[in-house]
Amino acid sequence: MAQGGASDLAKREQRLAYWLLAPTFIVLLLIAIYPLMSVVYNSFTNAVFASTTPTEFVGFQNYRTLLSVTVKSIPPKRDEAGNPIIDERTGEVAYESAVSVLPREPQRFRQVTQFSLFGNRYVLGATDPDFIRSVWDTVVFTVATVFLELVLGMIVALIVNANFKGRGLMRAIILVPWAVPTAVSSQMWAYMLQPNRTGFFNTVFWYLGLGSGEIPFLSDPTWQLPSMIMIDVWKTTPFMALLLLAGLQLIPSDIYEAANVDGAGPLRQFFQMTLPMLRGTIAVALVFRTLDALRVFDLFQIVLGQARYSMASYTYYQLIQNRQMGYSSASSVVIFLVLSIFAIIYMRSLGVRSDER
Amino acid sequence: MSVKTKRRLNRVLLWVVITVMGIWMLFPFYWAAISSLKSEAMLAMTPTTFLPRDPATQQFTIYTRNYQAVFTNQAFLRAIVNSAIVAISVTLLSLAIGSFAGFALGKLRYRGKTGTLYVILAMTMFPAIAVLTGLYAMITNLGIPPIPSMIITYMLFTLPFTAWVLTSFFRELPTEIFQSAQVDGASPFQTFYMIMLPLTAPAMVTTGLLAFIGAWNEYLFALTFTSVAPNARTLPVIIANFPSQFSMQIPFGEIMAAGIVSSLPLIALVFIFQRRIVAGLTAGAVKG
Numbered sequence: 228m229a230q231g232g233a234s235d236l237a238k239r240e241q242r243l244a245y246w247l248l249a250p251t252f253i254v255l256l257l258i259a260i261y262p263l264m265s266v267v268y269n270s271f272t273n274a275v276f277a278s279t280t281p282t283e284f285v286g287f288q289n290y291r292t293l294l295s296v297t298v299k300s301i302p303p304k305r306d307e308a309g310n311p312i313i314d315e316r317t318g319e320v321a322y323e324s325a326v327s328v329l330p331r332e333p334q335r336f337r338q339v340t341q342f343s344l345f346g347n348r349y350v351l352g353a354t355d356p357d358f359i360r361s362v363w364d365t366v367v368f369t370v371a372t373v374f375l376e377l378v379l380g381m382i383v384a385l386i387v388n389a390n391f392k393g394r395g396l397m398r399a400i401i402l403v404p405w406a407v408p409t410a411v412s413s414q415m416w417a418y419m420l421q422p423n424r425t426g427f428f429n430t431v432f433w434y435l436g437l438g439s440g441e442i443p444f445l446s447d448p449t450w451q452l453p454s455m456i457m458i459d460v461w462k463t464t465p466f467m468a469l470l471l472l473a474g475l476q477l478i479p480s481d482i483y484e485a486a487n488v489d490g491a492g493p494l495r496q497f498f499q500m501t502l503p504m505l506r507g508t509i510a511v512a513l514v515f516r517t518l519d520a521l522r523v524f525d526l527f528q529i530v531l532g533q534a535r536y537s538m539a540s541y542t543y544y545q546l547i548q549n550r551q552m553g554y555s556s557a558s559s560v561v562i563f564l565v566l567s568i569f570a571i572i573y574m575r576s577l578g579v580r581s582d583e584r
Numbered sequence: 585m586s587v588k589t590k591r592r593l594n595r596v597l598l599w600v601v602i603t604v605m606g607i608w609m610l611f612p613f614y615w616a617a618i619s620s621l622k623s624e625a626m627l628a629m630t631p632t633t634f635l636p637r638d639p640a641t642q643q644f645t646i647y648t649r650n651y652q653a654v655f656t657n658q659a660f661l662r663a664i665v666n667s668a669i670v671a672i673s674v675t676l677l678s679l680a681i682g683s684f685a686g687f688a689l690g691k692l693r694y695r696g697k698t699g700t701l702y703v704i705l706a707m708t709m710f711p712a713i714a715v716l717t718g719l720y721a722m723i724t725n726l727g728i729p730p731i732p733s734m735i736i737t738y739m740l741f742t743l744p745f746t747a748w749v750l751t752s753f754f755r756e757l758p759t760e761i762f763q764s765a766q767v768d769g770a771s772p773f774q775t776f777y778m779i780m781l782p783l784t785a786p787a788m789v790t791t792g793l794l795a796f797i798g799a800w801n802e803y804l805f806a807l808t809f810t811s812v813a814p815n816a817r818t819l820p821v822i823i824a825n826f827p828s829q830f831s832m833q834i835p836f837g838e839i840m841a842a843g844i845v846s847s848l849p850l851i852a853l854v855f856i857f858q859r860r861i862v863a864g865l866t867a868g869a870v871k872g
Contacts, residue, residue, distance in 0.1 A: 240692050248700060259710055259715060391599075399854065406851050410803050415615065418616070433631060
């Protein structure tokens with residue numbers, strides 16, 4: 228290999244590789260790295276989009292407004308003798324209003340939610356309750372969808388991995404929800420979730436004797452998140468199933484034959500053989516789906532609009548509706564950091580996989 | 585229970601689960617399809633009907649005006665053209681650029697390879713929302729029209745994906761072909777162009793299809809970049825914000841018709857290329 232010709236060839240190969248990679252890196256620099264840098268820079272300013280007021284450097288002000296939260300205990304209302312007042316109708320202790328305990332300086336805190344703990348009443352306040360709520364909702368959405376999609380996706384993957392007539396057709400059918408554009412499926416489900424019996428779900432619930440047939444799935448806050456989760460589970464379970472199917476197909480089939488000879492039942496085979504061997508695939512699929520769920524936008528924006536935000540749709544509204552470029556940049560950076568943590572986990576779990584093989 | 589009855593029971597159970605699964609996957613699409621065949625009055629019936637029925641006589645009737653309305657809707661027709669232009673350009677561009685990168689990453693030996701592999705992999709997970717503000721400012725400052733800006737920016741998610749998937753396809757091609765071409769005196773670029781590229785045509789179709797579907801469905805950038813340019817709106821933007829021209833009611837019949845029209849090409853593609861899509865998706869996501 229020490230010959231001049233070989234090393235010349237290697238050099239040529241290396242030069243060609245750099246030339247071939249250059250376009251990709253130029254494009255990515257232009258649409259990912261440069262905009263990201265400018266987002267980070269803008270997040271420290273009070274930039275307003277398409278405005279003539281000069282942009283000023285504000286340090287961490289945007290982040291402080293976005294992320295400031297506080298928990299304060301709310302004292303019960305007391306009568307003149309100092310005893311807590313009990314509400315006559317509900318029989319529960321009446322509390323002072325949350326506004327009276329939340330700090331106003333340096334910025335006004337507003338209520339996100341109230342909760343009780345050990346018999347005391349607390350309020351969670353934030354300087355931007357909408358953002359904190361969007362973070363919480365996105366996290367709940369992510370945990371619920373990823374969990375449900377894993378369980379259902381596993382069932383679907385095991386089925387389409389089984390041997391039956393029409394397996395090819397079934398594999399095509401499970402791709403349908405994935406292929407329908409999210410904008411379309413969001414509208415489809417919004418129509419099925421209509422708040423009266425023109426909607427599919429209300430009609431079915433009414434036939435089954437559940438509810439009045441007038442459940443406002445998309446305007447009642449208690450139903451909004453479950454509805455979003457249900458739509459996303461329908462839409463993305465197929466994708467999860469495909470990832471798991473790829474993992475299932477890497478498992479050699481002769482180990483199942485051996486297990487059958489040993490008399491291990493299907494459940495035992497699943498928990499003691501399939502699941503452990505799928506560990507790598509599951510880890511990858513989980514983090515991959517988590518990243519996707521954390522940046523959910525289409526679904527929330529189309530179905531709920533400004534009634535309830537995901538982290539991404541909140542950022543979008545701050546930019547387009549309020550033209551708060553600095554502020555929306557800061558929330559972009561927060562989302563980016565959260566996602567990066569998951570991306571690193573993803574890389575790690577991939578690394579583990581390639582080491583094992 | 586004998587072994588035979590047990591096996592038969594398992595078979596029945598399997599088919600029950602398969603049926604439930606099929607209904608679950610297809611029902612929303614069926615519901616959209618029948619709703620697109622209902623008139624305003626039929627859509628407003630309570631309880632809703634599982635087939636399009638005449639409100640007065642309950643007879644099965646099909647109403648086709650929604651499709652007529654959709655196909656005479658200028659905004660919708662323009663959106664089809666816009667979506668096609670954007671998705672096809674994005675696909676061709678990312679295939680061209682991505683196959684260069686895929687070849688380099690999959691077959692060539694050079695310094696810094698692991699690093700570049702990790703950068704590309706990291707890019708496949710890059711959140712579009714993180715650069716939305718920066719891209720929007722950049723595009724407005726440079727005055728790039730919406731359609732070219734969509735084409736350029738969609739590469740954010742299609743290019744790393746195509747590069748990554750094509751890398752794994754290139755890697756699986758036997759190196760001997762490449763080496764024998766070199767021995768025959770072909771330059772590396774000739775080898776790439778005349779031997780590797782034809783060999784990877786199937787992989788190109790797969791990745792191209794996935795890039796196309798991704799670009800056809802993209803919503804966040806499309807919505808942002810066309811916020812002041814109605815003529816450049818793509819199908820997802822039009823469908824998400826369907827205008828109700830004649831009544832205050834949301835025109836769900838027309839929305840469903842538009843939705844069916846814009847999903848059918850994708851569903852047809854998915855059915856034709858089912859095997860390849862599964863291979864491409866899983867290669868992109870799972871194979872390390």
